[in-house]
Amino acid sequence: MHWFDRLSIYLYHYNRINTWSGNFSKIQGWSSDESQFARFEMIKQAANFNGKHLLDLGCGYGELYDYLSLDFQLAKYTGVDQQHQFLKSARRRLRNERDICQFIRSDISKFTLNDVDIVAASGSLNYQSRDPNYITNMITRMYKIANETVVFNLLDSSTFPAQSLLMGYNKQGIYRYCKTLCSSVEVIEGYANEDFTVVMRK
Ligand SMILES: C[S@@+](CC[C@H](N)C(=O)[O-])C[C@H]1O[C@@H](n2cnc3c(N)ncnc32)[C@H](O)[C@@H]1O
Numbered sequence: 559m560h561w562f563d564r565l566s567i568y569l570y571h572y573n574r575i576n577t578w579s580g581n582f583s584k585i586q587g588w589s590s591d592e593s594q595f596a597r598f599e600m601i602k603q604a605a606n607f608n609g610k611h612l613l614d615l616g617c618g619y620g621e622l623y624d625y626l627s628l629d630f631q632l633a634k635y636t637g638v639d640q641q642h643q644f645l646k647s648a649r650r651r652l653r654n655e656r657d658i659c660q661f662i663r664s665d666i667s668k669f670t671l672n673d674v675d676i677v678a679a680s681g682s683l684n685y686q687s688r689d690p691n692y693i694t695n696m697i698t699r700m701y702k703i704a705n706e707t708v709v710f711n712l713l714d715s716s717t718f719p720a721q722s723l724l725m726g727y728n729k730q731g732i733y734r735y736c737k738t739l740c741s742s743v744e745v746i747e748g749y750a751n752e753d754f755t756v757v758m759r760k
Pocket residue numbers: 559564567571586587588594615616617618619620621622638639640641644664665666667679680681682683685
């Protein structure tokens with residue numbers, strides 16, 4: 559992602575850290591905990607995470623790990639984000655899970671890793687990019703990285719009008735693109751008015 563787009567994202571969250579002190583969901587841009595957890599729930603239902611290595615692109619505070627750990631025992635969790643304040647807090651919070659959890663600061667559009675079973679991206683693909691192919695390139699990259707499953711959510715352009723920082727996507731268009739890569743593509747709706755989740759299974 560172009561550095562200027564990443565800077566806009568960084569400053570957005572930086573400002574929210576000050577405005578919403580201690581309120582993780584608001585800092586990460588969610589309207590509420592419920593809205594964040596509704597997305598996590600769709601991810602949780604997408605796969606059996608037991609014994610798997612999960613790569614969480616745009617992990618924020620790494621709370622997807624906590625949510626999944628209520629039902630699954632992950633073998634490994636790698637969270638990637640550019641916001642160092644999020645990563646620092648996540649490392650401290652999950653210091654007792656160091657054998658399982660690692661947090662890496664990187665641009666998710668450049669990051670790659672071997673031996674990943676499942677790639678997830680929750681809320682991290684909705685930011686405006688000056689690259690018109692950003693979302694299709696990200697889907698292709700995630701699909702290449704994952705050995706088994708890719709699961710991500712996007713804002714739905716039919717209910718979410720584009721803003722200066724965030725944008726939605728056409729569900730059918732995303733589905734059709736995913737089908738060019740993968741025969742098993744599921745689109746999940748109905749858990750939030752402005753959002754949909756895509757699951758690609760290899
Ligand atoms: C809406 S927050 C969601 C965080 C977490 N996944 C959750 O569901 O609570 C999106 C996150 O994606 C990160 N992000 C977006 N684009 C990124 C990029 N190109 N490189 C690294 N991090 C990025 C942001 O820093 C932010 O922490």
